[in-house]
Amino acid sequence: MLTIWRFLDGNRAHEKQSAALLQGLIELLGNGSVQSCDIDCGKSSFWLPGALQRVLDAAGAMDIGSPDFLIGAGHQSHLPMLAARRRFGGRCVVLMKPSLPVSLFDFAVIPEHDRPPPLPNVLTTLGALTGPLPEASVQSNTGLILLGGPSRHFAWDCAALERDIKQLASGSVRWTIADSRRSPASTLLRLAQPGFTVAPWSDCASGWLERQLASVGQVWVTRDSISMVFEALQSRAQVGILDLPSRYRKNKVYSSVQRLVDLGLVTTSLDDAFTTDATGRAPLNQYLQIASALLRRCNLDFSR
Incomplete structure (x- = not known):
């Protein structure tokens, strides 16, 4: 024992x-x-x-x-x-x-x-x-957008995020968008597009994020949220990164995400939201x- x-x-x-x-x-x-x-x-x-x-x-x-x-x-x-x-x-x-x-x-x-x-x-x-995430059936036509907030590593560019999220919304995926404790006030309402399901962090019950990650076909996370990136990699979904400007050149979080890009574990190309079905990807474990x-x-x- x-x-x-x-x-x-x-x-x-x-x-x-x-x-x-x-x-x-x-x-x-x-x-x-x-x-x-x-x-x-x-x-x-x-x-x-x-x-x-x-x-x-x-x-x-x-x-x-x-x-x-x-x-x-x-x-x-x-x-x-x-x-x-x-x-x-x-x-x-x-x-x-x-x-x-x-x-x-x-x-x-x-x-x-x-x-x-x-x-x-x-x-x-x-x-x-x-x-590990809960056992769930993956719905390939669903997606989750996770928002972080300003940090010592990244500035928060709401205009750029709005542009990128509008591009994601132009496809046929059914999106849920969620903020976090670090997200600036009103960010969620500004970035949510017509037809999106909006999930403020304060309204989400315990285990909500894990259940969502287990069932969606793709997850997009703002680059500052390295912990949420690794939570997403525990799913079977395709994982994408929504870019933000780095505050300084030697940024360890930026380098960590780039390492995941180089390994093919995440993507930074918004086009992959329309062309790739990676619902069979194995969890990082x-x-x-x-x-x-x-x-x-x-x-x-x-x-x-």
């Missing part, structure tokens, strides 16, 4: 990555071969005496035994993971480039665009880990690849 302690910092994006890795281990080993608990480290003051033990007790960590893996993402998870490993053993797996030295962790899962150091404990990914690599490096048998 593999025992996993998962450290949560309250950041939904971080927690989705650690959940994806946990799911990968479960799929490889079988549901009955993995036990796990979630440890909330986002609000506790771990410098106080006994704080770690109180958090572990609240999570029921001691009820399932000492960990084989301690998994976490985000700065607030780093010290609690290391403190728990020192006391109870196991291997620390940090997701994303940590704020502490990589050498402190047993394994670090770091995207290429963060320029991971060439160390033996580093596992490199194309981008953020995302878990990085979560399984990293889970498999961890088990191999630890000499654990993952045959079911």
Whole structure:
């Protein structure tokens, strides 16, 4: 039985990555071969005496035994993971480039665009880990447009996006357009075209995006939204990029998306929305690849 302690910092994006890795281990080993608990480290003051033990007790960590893996993402998870490993053993797996030295962790899962150091404990990914989508029948004549917003890497060019989205709308695809927390006010109403289904992020229930991605034939994402690009790559849909102007020359997010273009995983050509049916594309499944690599490096048998 593999025992996993998962450290949560309250950041939904971080927690989705650690959940994806946990799911990968479960799929490889079988549901009955993995036990796990979630440890909330986002609000506790771990410098106080006994704080770690109180958090572990609240999570029921001691009820399932000492960990084989301690998994976490985000700065607030780093010290609690290391403190728990020192006391109870196991291997620390940090997701994303940590704020502490990589050498402190047993394994670090770091995207290429963060320029991971060439160390033996580093596992490199194309981008953020995302878990499997729900099972659904793909409707090839449907599409999803996902909008991000201004960021430190990209300026927001609403006029250019409006031009590109109008071109997408000229075809026969039935489109749904959705914004996000970062989208400027009124952006969604300006960019939605006649006949579009409009989905404000504040109106979408939990799991809405995953269900949409599982069923549409194509997904177009604004270039700033690298996390949504990788979520889209977990689908079977064709994935396209809506371009935005870069704020500076050395832009790691731009380079990461360009790497996906070079690998043929995404397209930047709007013409592909009319000529390509890629509904049979295989999901990227990085979560399984990293889970498999961890088990191999630890000499654990993952045959079911």
